[in-house]
Amino acid sequence: EHVHRRVFGTRWAAKNKIVLGPQEQTWEGDLSSHPLDRLNRNLLSGSASRLLVDDQTQLSWNARVGRTQDTPRIERRYFVELTHARVDSEALTSQADAVSLNYQWVYRAIDDVRLPTEGLTTSLQVALGYSHGTQSVQTDPQIEARGPFTRLYGRMTWYQRLGASWYGTARVEAGEVFTRNVIGVPDTLLFRAGGDESVRGYGYRELGPSIDGTITSGRNLLTGSVEIARPIMEKHPAYWWAAFIDAGNAADGWANLRPALGYGVGLRWRS
DSSP: OEEESSGGGSSEEEEEEEEEOSSEEEEEEEEEEOOOGGGEEEEEEEEEEEEEETTEEEEEEEEEEEEEEEOSSEEEEEEEEEEEEEEEOSSEEEEEEEEEEEEEEEEEEESOSSSOOSEEEEEEEEEEEEEEEEEEETTSOOEEEEEEEEEEEEEEEEEEEEETTEEEEEEEEEEEEEESOGGGSOGGGSBOBOSTTSSTTSOTTOBSOEETTEEOOBSEEEEEEEEEEEEEETTEEEEEEEEEEEEEEEESSGGGOOOEEEEEEEEEEOO
């Protein structure tokens, strides 16, 4: 990551983040003004990504123009976004583009922003847009769809001290894309589950609806997690052990959602 607080001596800040790995190559960048009235900032941002999951390759990019407002407890972001995503695999190929109006709201009431042990965080996202996409499944003819969509997403995490150096964490997240045909919506705006911040015990984006044995992204998401943890020894408070239970999945329709279960124990270093 690289941050420049005064680009070319102006009252604008630039941030760039690059991820290079065997399965993910990503660039994210934004250009934001210094704080204006009521801590508002003007924002220009974009990203480009190549993600390999199983036998699927996802290529995507987005561009945003909008405004943010950051206060100690509440963050607000509203913007116009252009989105493109393409997914290629042996079983199917899909491609879609969308333009949308977005509002994002984050609330934090926690004891420590970096390493919280008590309090609540909430994140809400709303998007209204229009999309156009195509999908081909093996030898079937290409399907094309276009039209308006609405996307809703929410995530809540609760931290609680349990006494005697025990700590608990509970999380729930849910999302839905309202559209006549999911084929027309970019893959990055749909949902999958699995991975460290979702359902542990499954690979990143490994859970979702299946088409001819290939995992795809769905219009519905529901996951949850409960965890207990404590330091291993008082002399070394940065080293913890934890036990957790995660459950959830993504699907095309709530009636088709079948939660996958993940549970286990682990070690943690709070650096």
